[in-house]
Amino acid sequence: MAIKTIIEPFRIKSVEPIRQTTREERRRLLEAAGYNLFLIPSTDILIDLLTDSGTGAMSTEQWAAMMRGDESYAGSPSFTRFRDSVQAIFGFKHVIPTHQGRAAERILFSVMCKKGDVVPNNTHFDTTRANCEFVGAEAVDLPVPEASQPSLVHPFKGNMDTAKLAQLIERVGAKRVPLVMLTVTNNSGGGQPVSMANIRAVKEICARHAIPLYIDACRFAENSYFIKQREPGYAGKTPRAIAQEMFRHADGCTMSAKKDGMANIGGFLCTNDDAVAQHERDLLILTEGFPTYGGLAGRDLEAIAVGLNEALEEDYLNYRIVSTAYLGDHIAKEGVPIVQPPGGHAIYIDARAFLPHVAPTEFPGVALAGELYVEGGIRSVEIGTLMFGEHATMDLVRLAIPRRVYTQSHIDYVIEVILEVWKRREAIRGLVLTHQAPFLRHFTARFRPLAMAPARPATP
Numbered sequence: 040m041a042i043k044t045i046i047e048p049f050r051i052k053s054v055e056p057i058r059q060t061t062r063e064e065r066r067r068l069l070e071a072a073g074y075n076l077f078l079i080p081s082t083d084i085l086i087d088l089l090t091d092s093g094t095g096a097m098s099t100e101q102w103a104a105m106m107r108g109d110e111s112y113a114g115s116p117s118f119t120r121f122r123d124s125v126q127a128i129f130g131f132k133h134v135i136p137t138h139q140g141r142a143a144e145r146i147l148f149s150v151m152c153k154k155g156d157v158v159p160n161n162t163h164f165d166t167t168r169a170n171c172e173f174v175g176a177e178a179v180d181l182p183v184p185e186a187s188q189p190s191l192v193h194p195f196k197g198n199m200d201t202a203k204l205a206q207l208i209e210r211v212g213a214k215r216v217p218l219v220m221l222t223v224t225n226n227s228g229g230g231q232p233v234s235m236a237n238i239r240a241v242k243e244i245c246a247r248h249a250i251p252l253y254i255d256a257c258r259f260a261e262n263s264y265f266i267k268q269r270e271p272g273y274a275g276k277t278p279r280a281i282a283q284e285m286f287r288h289a290d291g292c293t294m295s296a297k298k299d300g301m302a303n304i305g306g307f308l309c310t311n312d313d314a315v316a317q318h319e320r321d322l323l324i325l326t327e328g329f330p331t332y333g334g335l336a337g338r339d340l341e342a343i344a345v346g347l348n349e350a351l352e353e354d355y356l357n358y359r360i361v362s363t364a365y366l367g368d369h370i371a372k373e374g375v376p377i378v379q380p381p382g383g384h385a386i387y388i389d390a391r392a393f394l395p396h397v398a399p400t401e402f403p404g405v406a407l408a409g410e411l412y413v414e415g416g417i418r419s420v421e422i423g424t425l426m427f428g429e430h431a432t433m434d435l436v437r438l439a440i441p442r443r444v445y446t447q448s449h450i451d452y453v454i455e456v457i458l459e460v461w462k463r464r465e466a467i468r469g470l471v472l473t474h475q476a477p478f479l480r481h482f483t484a485r486f487r488p489l490a491m492a493p494a495r496p497a498t499p
């Protein structure tokens with residue numbers, strides 16, 4: 040009989056101790072952090088599921104490649120290896136390194152957008168929205184209707200609503216739409232994949248209006264694997280071939296290599312347009328660095344060059360997708376409401392359904408994330424009213440799984456903690472916002488528990 044257990048496809052060479060704290064310590068730490076888990080030192084976290092971004096474990100091949108890093112200011116062979124590795128998968132003519140994804144976004148929007156423009160996306164990630172709005176353009180989310188129903192199972196909930204895209208372009212005029220973006224997988228929409236058919240359909244609409252299509256490619260390998268598993272006609276193709284096909288439909292991309300680049304830092308911006316690339320490189324020099332390093336060390340470029348290929352290995356992707364689903368399936372089985380089906384890099388708990396007695400204006404996602412910390416030292420993140428303000432259609436708590444970091448027993452522990460909090464959910468209170476910054480407020484916001492608030496309505 041064939042062995043069914045799917046194991047971590049690696050063995051551990053170097054270990055990093057994690058520290059237990061008491062419930063009382065965690066209560067105090069949470070209060071001191073203004074109920075914002077971003078403000079708690081990582082040494083006081085037991086299992087850190089805040090993000091899958093830059094938190095992965097590198098392979099022996101990546102560490103070995105880093106030793107080859109050439110730190111020349113200009114023309115480093117590390118850049119050549121990085122560019123060749125990116126081009127072999129992504130296929131774009133110009134590859135511009137940046138220190139992380141948002142730097143690529145800032146440069147892209149500064150070059151392509153101006154005040155009054157409109158940028159459609161399946162769902163803008165927070166930094167994407169912020170960078171788009173910072174140059175005065177309007178960021179419009181056009182997810183398919185299925186995306187707003189957390190419990191609904193659909194293979195490609197990350198898809199863009201193509202009818203709405205066509206209507207939007209018709210309404211505002213193609214001249215005001217400098218680019219269309221597709222985020223694969225759709226992080227803010229539950230880590231859900233975008234199908235190849237949807238990418239093709241979006242491209243067709245863009246092509247009719249001569250609008251370039253850009254892919255926010257952070258989790259391109261996970262998206263490719265979902266296509267292989269779920270889309271007719273792709274089962275026999277490699278994730279690499281699927282990724283190459285995805286990018287053939289696009290005119291450029293932004294990438295945070297902290298996700299499917301398997302690196303701890305880095306990103307890039309790609310385009311096929313010579314004039315746009317020239318303008319982007321001019322801006323790059325201003326804030327990121329010379330175009331052959333773009334704010335990265337030569338060794339970082341080497342780690343990404345190797346990591347992009349490792350992210351496409353089938354054994355790795357199978358383990359990655361199955362182990363994320365393991366967490367989701369185990370808590371869903373006990374009744375915990377999650378975004379279905381489980382995403383690629385994270386499980387998203389539906390905080391509005393978990394805490395129906397806490398209004399969205401009382402930040403159910405922030406309250407739930409705080410309780411998971413108090414119960415078991417787990418750090419997660421709210422994706423909802425705090426992150427998106429009035430644009431929020433859901434209040435989710437994201438449990439993002441760092442790549443190649445935690446074992447199944449860590450995840451079993453996380454399941455136990457969530458189920459303990461689930462048992463006492465009715466006693467959990469909402470929060471009142473006491474401090475917020477003008478941009479990306481979730482990073483620094485502070486709260487106090489609603490019970491201690493004066494008797495007036497909370498504001499988002």
Ligand SMILES: Cc1ncc(COP(=O)(O)O)c(C=O)c1O
Pocket residue numbers: 092139140141142164166167222226227255257295296297305306
């Ligand atoms: C979909 C998406 N786009 C863009 C970014 C921004 O990348 P970075 O954090 O490297 O700036 C992220 C990061 O989490 C993301 O998930």
